[in-house]
Amino acid sequence: MAKFDENARPFSEKWLDERLGVVTLKKVLSTEYWIPKDINFLWAMGMVLAATFGLLLISGIFLLMYxxxxxxxxxxxxNYTIMTEVGYGWLWRHIHGVGASVVFLIIYIHMFTGIYYGSYKKGREMIWISGMLLFVVFSAEAFSGYMLPWGQMSYWAGMVITNLFSGGSLEAYGLVEWIRGDYVPGDAFLTRFFMLHVLLLPLVIIGLIVLHFGTLRLPHVNNQKGEEIDFEEAAELYKAGKKKESKVIPFNPVFLSKDVFVMGVYFILFFYLVFYHFDFAMDPVNFDPADGLKTPPHIYPEWYFLWSYEILRPFPKDPGLIAFAIAQVIFFLLPFLDRSPNVAPASKRGLFNVWFWLMLADVLVLTVMGKLPPEGVWNQIGLVSALLFFALWVALPFITKAEKKL
Amino acid sequence: MKELKILGVVAAFTLLLYWGVEPFAHGQMHKHVEGHGFVYDGTADIEGATSAEKKEAKKAFWGEVNEIAKLEGNAAAGEAGFAMCMGCHMDGAAAMGGVVPPSLDHAGALYDKKYLIALIKDPAMAMNTDHKFADTMMHPMGPVMTMFMDNQSIADVVAYLKEKKAAEPTTKEAFTEACGRCHAMRYAKMTQLGDTPEFKYEKDALAHQIKVLEAQDGVKGYMGKLPPDLSIIIRARSAHFLETFVENPQTQLAGTSMPRVGLNKEGYEKVEAYLTEIGDPSKPKREELGPYVLLFFVVFSFLAFLWKKYQWRDLH
Structure with a gap:
């Protein structure tokens, strides 16, 4: 039985500490959670993502009421109740719509930052894997949310994506019907995606965010040079007042002060988009009500799915589906396909530097091609980019194996 | 500074991505249709004609329209001609061939002069829907061609409309007269029969609904399908699409049965304003609130920058 000070005032720090261990908790999670000093604004993307998720959650709760x-x-x-009758309903909807799109931009920046600085290696594998899980569940969350306004794009994207589960030549239409709860997207389809969007997937996301934060605690955050830091020694230096010599800073308030500044700048951009430039995130086609008898001339997913959509498209049916399935999971394997012992920015890693920029450019090209109508030269560019995507993954173990130890 | 360089790289890739999936991709997806400033002289119709024979017919037709436009119209003489119009274009008019003839109360203000001339000369040709009729006399408004046989009488009645029926309409009147007989607007509680009244008894509400359904069947019969509700069309189509589509529906949707209604620039602006009022009512609120929210985050970022400076003051 632990000791309790009878004289401690209820809810005073001591009283709480004896019951909840708040002093230790505060140290572990904030004031003595050590972050390397040698970082740039890209290290704030995690907090930017958390803040954006917070905005999505809050705006989502308000939207859910109507x-x-x-x-x-x-x-x-x-389109009527929320946009016209509910006070500031339009604001919550625009925040939600723009947030859903922008969150993926930040996720991609966050991911490519991790790849560039090698932040998935040597003890940081679980950070990468939990992050990739978040990416996948966020994708499912985005897709299920896109169904809810029940516009033309909701309906037809739902039709196309659920059709993928027929597995090409496997013709598993029974599975497709099971997923839809109907032969075509209808009421049963909408209500189950509603459940996924507002309950099951957010729960999973919140759990994964906790896990993702947890995976950071032991291996610590990487730094700009990929330098291995003795965090305990550096922390002692900092606590002894030798802040200049120490290579670390506490999460709270020093790292946080930078995060909050980056967040502020990000929110200027974010709310500029919310008020003045939201069409990119709220496709006009989806302002036509769902109509199963009228296929839109161009069906395309939201921009953040385009690169993998384009990996599906240029191939024949079955190889296309297999390529698509591989593309969905291949990033999970990054820590194991990268065979180099070096944790360093790509610019220091020879061929890997070429690999990184090629991969980034390739994903960008795939994204643009995924939106263009599949005609003429776009087809060839799409095919070459899709092949390059796989060639890069096949080459990765070889070029990293051959990499010189720094 | 290194951080700015990194920001530059991130921003460059982001902008490239944005350009690729938005302006560039949409430019490739949708053919570009040039607007013609709500001037109706048949140029677009002649260019868009589907056969050499049609081309000749349209050339001849619009040539004559341009000639009539040069005539001096006499509004007083036109009044007698207008009485003939009122035979169909009256309050509580009955449907002609499926569509209720529109009120002409603001016709002089809403519609282009040459268009009105063309419309009286040959409605199907003016509306650019002659492809729907083997003989343009079969158009529901075809009989007008037998009422105004000589060009001077056409010029007179148009002069009358431009002089006496040119009161400035409200945005809602503009929409109702130009679009509202075929297109419903459910977010404004408007059907093809106009505003939906409040009913005390459900029986009366249902009886009205039946009337609406019958009217819609009429429109459906004439148009081939029920024209879409326009409640939020302003967000479903780009401003440029709507503008060029209204000017000449055939250019954006070849073969459509939607007639050109001949709105002039001011008339279209009224209609567009109404579509915005109903379909995008938050626009003024967005524009009002936006600057304050942005200002808040500018101040927020500035304060956060000072805090960051303070926290990092003796780290390097």
Whole structure:
């Protein structure tokens, strides 16, 4: 039985510490959670993501109060009730719509930062894997949310994506019907995606965010040079007041002060988009109500899915599906396909530097091609980029194996 | 500074990505249609004609329209001609061939002069929907061709419209007269029969609904399908698309049965304003609130920068 000070005032720090261990908790999670000093603003993307997720959650809760998950009512509940009748409903909707798109931009920046600085290696594998899990669940969250306004793009994207589960020549239409709860997307389809979007997937995301934070605690955050830091020694230096000599800073308040500044700048951009430039995130096509008898001339996913969509498209049916499936999971394997012992920025890693920029450019080209109509030269560029994507992954173990130890 | 260089790289890739998936991709997806400033002289119709024979017919037709436009119209003489119009274009008019003839109360203000001339000369040709009719006399408004046989009488009645029916309409009147007989606007509680009244008894509400359904069947019969509700069309299509589509529906949707309604620039602006009022009502609120929110985050970032400076003051 632990000791309790009878004289401690209720809810005073001591009183709380004896019951909850808040002093230790505060140290472990904030004031003595050590972060390397040698970092740039890209290290703030994690907090930017957390803040964006917070905005999505809050705006989502407000939208949920008026949204009606019914294929006959959904469209007007979003476009009329929320946009016209609910005070500031339009603001929450625009925040939610823009947030859903921008969160992926930050995720991609966050991911490519990790790849560039080798932050997935030597004890940091679980950071990468939990992050990739978050990416996948965020994708499912985005897709399920896109169904909810029940516009033309909701309906047809739902049709196309669920069709993928027929598995090409496997013709598993039973599985597709099981997923849809109907032969075509309809009410059963909408209500189950509603459940996924507002309950199951957010729960999983919150759990994964906790895990992702947890995976950082032992291996610590990487730094700009990939330098291995003795965190305990550096922390002692810092605590002894030798802040200049120490290579670390505490999460709170020093690292946080930089995070908050970066967040502020990010929010200027974010709210500029919310108020003045939201069409990129709220496709006009989706302002036409779902109509199963009228296929839109161009069906394309939101921009953040385009690169993998383009890996599916240029191939024949079955190889396309296999390529698509591989593309979804291949990034998970990065820590194991990179065989180099070096944790360093790509610019110091010879061929890997070429690999990194080629990969970035390739994903960019795939993204643009994924949106263009599949005609003429776009087809060839798409095919070459898709092949290059796989060639790069095949080459990765070889070029990293041959890399000189720094 | 190194951080700015990194920011530059991130920004460059982001902008490239944005350009690729938005302006560039959309430019490739949708053919570009040149607007013609709501001037109707048949140029676009002649260019868009589907056969040499049609081309000749359109050339001849618009040539004559341009000739009539040069005539001096006499509004007083036109009044008698206008009485003939009122035979169909009256309050509580009955549907002609599926569509209720529109009110002409603001016709002089809403519609282009040459268009009105063309419309009286040959409605199907003016509307650029002659492809739907083997003989343009079969157009529901075809009989007008037998009412105004000589060019001077056409010029007179148009002069009358431009003089006496040119009161400035409200945005809602503009929409109702130009679009509202075929297109419903459910977010404004408007159907093809106009505003939906409040009913005390459900029985009366249902009876009205039946009337609406019947009217819609009429429009459907004439158009081939029920024209879409326009409640949020302003967000579903780009401003440029709507503008060029209204000017000449055939250019954006070849073969469509949607008639050109002949709005002039001011008339279109009224209609567009109404579509915005109903379909994008938050626009003024966005524009009002936006600067304050941005200002807040500018101040926030500045304060955060000072805090960061303070926290990092003796780290290097």
């Amino acid at each position: 949204y009606k998950p019914d294929s006959a009512l959904a469209f007007d509940s979003v």
